[in-house]
Amino acid sequence: MPDERNPERYRLLGVVPREIEVRKKQEPEDTVFIWPHFLVRHAVVAGATIAVVFLLAITFNAPLKDMANPNLTPPVAKAPWYFAGLQELLSHVHPMVAGILAPGAAVLFLSALPFLDRTKGWRIRDRKMLVSVFTVLVLAGFVLTLIGALFRGPEWTWVWPWKHLYLEL
Amino acid sequence: MASRAPRGGRIRNSALFQAVLTPRERFRKSELYGSAIRHPRPDTPRGRAMTSFHNFFLHVYPVKVPRKVLSWRSTLRLGFIATVLYLVLFVSGLYLMFFYHPAVPQAYFDMHNLSTGVAFGQFVRNIHRWSAHLMVAVVILHLLRVFYAGAYKAPRQFNWLIGVALLLATLGLSFTGYLLPWDQLAFWAITVGTNIAGYVPILGDHARQILLGGPDVGGNALLRFYVLHIYLLPALMVLLICVHIWRVRKDGFAVADRDEEVAADATAEPETEEVPVDA
Numbered sequence: 001m002p003d004e005r006n007p008e009r010y011r012l013l014g015v016v017p018r019e020i021e022v023r024k025k026q027e028p029e030d031t032v033f034i035w036p037h038f039l040v041r042h043a044v045v046a047g048a049t050i051a052v053v054f055l056l057a058i059t060f061n062a063p064l065k066d067m068a069n070p071n072l073t074p075p076v077a078k079a080p081w082y083f084a085g086l087q088e089l090l091s092h093v094h095p096m097v098a099g100i101l102a103p104g105a106a107v108l109f110l111s112a113l114p115f116l117d118r119t120k121g122w123r124i125r126d127r128k129m130l131v132s133v134f135t136v137l138v139l140a141g142f143v144l145t146l147i148g149a150l151f152r153g154p155e156w157t158w159v160w161p162w163k164h165l166y167l168e169l
Numbered sequence: 170m171a172s173r174a175p176r177g178g179r180i181r182n183s184a185l186f187q188a189v190l191t192p193r194e195r196f197r198k199s200e201l202y203g204s205a206i207r208h209p210r211p212d213t214p215r216g217r218a219m220t221s222f223h224n225f226f227l228h229v230y231p232v233k234v235p236r237k238v239l240s241w242r243s244t245l246r247l248g249f250i251a252t253v254l255y256l257v258l259f260v261s262g263l264y265l266m267f268f269y270h271p272a273v274p275q276a277y278f279d280m281h282n283l284s285t286g287v288a289f290g291q292f293v294r295n296i297h298r299w300s301a302h303l304m305v306a307v308v309i310l311h312l313l314r315v316f317y318a319g320a321y322k323a324p325r326q327f328n329w330l331i332g333v334a335l336l337l338a339t340l341g342l343s344f345t346g347y348l349l350p351w352d353q354l355a356f357w358a359i360t361v362g363t364n365i366a367g368y369v370p371i372l373g374d375h376a377r378q379i380l381l382g383g384p385d386v387g388g389n390a391l392l393r394f395y396v397l398h399i400y401l402l403p404a405l406m407v408l409l410i411c412v413h414i415w416r417v418r419k420d421g422f423a424v425a426d427r428d429e430e431v432a433a434d435a436t437a438e439p440e441t442e443e444v445p446v447d448a
């Protein structure tokens with residue numbers, strides 16, 4: 001039954017025996033209606049996201065180079081930034097490893113992760129081992145991506161990004 | 170919403186007169202509005218519940234959510250931001266499609282024309298490009314958030330799996346889109362990227378050629394990437410996002426399962442009165 005002082009705690013399931021209602025009161029279910037609380041927050045987040053995209057679009061133009069020319073290799077041919085880590089790896093190990101085994105293993109590991117994880121709690125301290133392994137792998141990927149995207153120039157040589165930035169988005 | 174007292178007689182009560190004087194209220198009384206919106210206004214608990222039940226779009230949401238979920242820290246809203254970015258991409262991409270031919274060399278000329286000869290062409294292209302980059306970043310951050318929150322654990326294992334598929338679809342969309350401008354940047358990035366496919370076990374270079382529709386990145390590759398980019402992957406993406414969000418709706422947000430106070434700053438109308446423990 002609707003509570004006059006507290007309209008939010010509206011029982012949706014209809015009239016319930018007084019006994020249950022009393023028991024429920026001891027453990028108030030702490031919920032709110034999605035309108036307005038949740039939807040307003042979502043609207044704000046959506047608005048902010050779109051605002052950021054508009055700002056970027058007004059400020060920076062998408063690149064357009066010369067027309068594709070298979071006979072003219074540019075000084076450095078970089079994959080998009082999210083594959084720059086793999087490209088960096090490619091310069092160190094056999095392509096089979098960098099191009100197939102490493103990304104394949106990453107996808108398999110990610111897919112299997114919830115089923116491999118046999119720990120009980122959800123807190124980080126409940127699954128220290130897994131979190132450590134995961135974090136090391138993510139950091140490795142991050143560093144490789146950073147190097148590939150920012151620190152590599154012609155012939156995949158090391159170039160400090162403040163000397164010349166070979167990064168195209 | 171009570172109807173106005175009929176003071177001014179017949180003229181004042183006429184539909185036309187009301188439509189001019191109080192268009193909003195007149196519209197709310199119309200058959201069109203009444204047939205489309207079947208719930209009372211969401212300003213009472215009953216109205217809010219009815220609104221959730223009777224509105225298709227709001228049906229994605231539960232009627233009520235745990236207060237903890239109001240805190241932005243609960244999910245960092247990253248999955249939601251990814252969804253918004255996908256919608257932005259969907260809409261801006263549609264506009265671009267009207268001015269683009271997936272053919273060599275017309276594709277490149279179309280890109281030029283977009284920046285010079287099409288109303289808002291450059292602007293919409295910028296939006297499409299930057300939100301694509303953002304989406305890749307946001308989806309990766311979303312994955313990290315879900316991992317560190319332990320939100321992949323039962324009963325959400327399968328939704329994590331769908332998430333992995335979403336990540337791959339996102340990367341696939343971004344990568345196939347990268348070729349479409351048909352400039353030097355696009356051509357060489359895709360050439361480098363697809364060379365990898367030549368090392369696929371057993372198939373070897375066949376895998377690369379199937380992807381490219383020929384020995385090298387050319388017209389066939391452009392067409393293949395275009396079809397993947399504007400048809401197959403977006404359709405897959407819509408399906409996966411629907412299932413993904415449906416699962417979140419069914420399982421509830423993981424934070425809600427946590428017993429302690431995660432969201433101390435979730436304060437929409439402090440209303441938890443202290444209920445004395447029954448004697």
Ligand code: HEM
Pocket residue numbers: 244245246247248249250251252255308311312315320321325328329330331332333335336339410413414417421422423424
């Ligand atoms: C296109 C990409 C994706 C979209 C649009 C998306 C969308 C969403 C949305 C809207 C939520 C609700 C919570 C929130 O706003 O964060 C969510 C939750 C979730 N997502 Fe995703 N997601 C995507 C990718 C992923 C990936 C890559 C993973 C992991 C591999 C993942 C795993 C999950 C899980 C397990 C939940 C439940 C989390 C919870 O209950 O706290 N999602 N997703």
